[in-house]
Amino acid sequence: MKFIHAADMHLGNTINGIDRKITIPLPIRKEISFATFSAFKNVIDLAIDQHVDFVLFPGDLFDSSQQSAYLYNFLNQQFESLKQAGIAAFVSFGNHDFQSDADHDFLWPDNVHVFPRGRAKTFYHDSWDGKRIAISGTSFAVRNPQESLVSLYPARDQSVAYEIGMYHGSLGDNAANQYAPFTVDQLQALNYDYWALGHIHVRQVLSKSPAIVYSGDPQGLDLTETGEKGVYLVSDEDEQQQHLSAKFLPTSKFIFQPISLSIQDSSLLPKLNDMIINAMQAKNTNKLVLNILTLNLSFNLSDKIREQLTDSSFLDLINTRSLPFKQCIIRININESGQTQPFSHLDSRFWQQAKENVFDAELFNRDVAKTFSRKEQFIIDHFTDPAVQTQLMSTAQRLISQRADI
Ligand SMILES: [Mn+2]
Structure with a gap:
């Protein structure tokens, strides 16, 4: 039995925060703004390659409640390829893709199951290796539920091999500015075998047995969401384990990456371009990397040099050299140590x-x-x-x- 846990796809998000003034060639800008679609396709391809039983989307599948026709057709095609491969999909809606219409109909193929709003529902699925699995979840009934939704969930169905919960919300018991806050104890009390969480974009394991897991988002959406992003492949194939085990698989089209350079001596400034290029080349991968560069200087800059370094033409020069190896700088932060003295x-x-x-x-x-x-x-x-x-x-x-x- 195996499945993919892919929360917070945010399909349709066009990735904010990249300075318009920075010259990034149009094909690469396009690659960036379509990144959530590429990441989604990567998730579907992984599901088919891995021959999983189903894919779980616990909230924020869409970036907003309104979807374009393009997005809708794309999604239909992708779900159809899952169907051809005999793979089911389970979708629940969260705060970003909250659906105000209770009977909102999606013309998706019949391998896609949508959780209702305001109550929990349990779907049953038979795995390739003949196990019966229960999947329980709910969609947001309002955009920002202030209280825990855990009480909506049924107790574990003892007749199935595994019961899996899908839940969108924040960890904590403080309702202020939180969405459907829950505690680990509340989830553990239901005795399910895995909790596929959504909402927090940083992947994290809140409990190992049973696994209570945020998969994070499969594509970084802004400069704060750095590093490789992806999904969890969950299976019971490791028989040594008493619990389901989750393995991280990368799916992002590109990554935001913080890099820093420390420069002790102002006489090195004329070599800055080469130093930055070398720092990026050292971290080269096959994937497009958008770097957020921090320069730590042990001296103070003159206003004129500072202006030059923060002018977009300085980054343009560097990016022209680094883009052939799929790296570029999208932001520069300068710390002058003299400042803090x-x-x-x-x-x-x-x-x-x-x-x-x-x-x-x-x-x-x-x-x-x-x-x-x-x-x-x-x-x-x-x-x-x-x-x-x-x-x-x-x-x-x-x-x-x-x-x-x-
Ligand atoms: Mn989200």
Whole structure:
């Protein structure tokens, strides 16, 4: 018995946060904006290659409640190829793809099973190796359920070989700003054999026996979602194990990768281009890599050099050389050590405190949303970009240090 756990596909997300000013050739920009489709296709191809029994999509299959005809047809085709291979799919909706229509009909092939909203349902599936599996789940009845949905789930069906739960929500018992918060104890109490979780985009195993697992998203969607992304292949093939075991398989079209360079001496600056290229080449893979570069300098830059380094034409020059080996820089952050020197121990404590108060992403985003109207959505988009916030924070730190220097 084996299956794939693929949460948070976010199909249709066009990947935000890449500076429009940076010259990335059109075919590569296209590759980036269609990445959620490519990742989805990779998941389906994996399912067919691995000859799995079924694929679970526990929420945020779509990036939004509205789907384009293109997306819809694409999805239909992919589900159809699963059907041809005799593989089922189970879909539940979360906060991103919340469906307001209770009887929303999808014209999907009959190997695709959708969980209802407001109540749990259990589907039964017979595996290739003759085991009966129960799969229980629910879709969000409102966009932001404040309380746990675990009480909707039935107790484990003792007649089946395995019972699997699909659940979309945040870990924790604090309802504020959380979606369908649950605790590990609540899930464990149901005695299921595997919990396929969705909502949190960082993959993590909350419990091993039974396995309670966030698969994370199969494609990084913004600059904060770095590193390889993928799905879990879950099976009972390892007979030594008492529980189902989950193996990570990469599926992303490209990855966001943080890289850093430390430079001690300003006389090395003319060699910076080569140093950056070498740093990227050392980490070369076959996959497109979008690097977020941090330069740690043991000296201060003049305003003129700083301006040159942060100007997009500097990155363009580097990217022209690195793109043939599928690497490019999409963001540059500069730390000058001279900046932090005026910060005494006490100062840095105040800085930390002020930073937490001012740059708390949630508060910040709320203030931005309050300050600008809907007509100015592009401004809101700009300031809610995590990379822009990081940049604002380091500029604030630099300005404060310069003041402190006087
Ligand atoms: Mn999500």
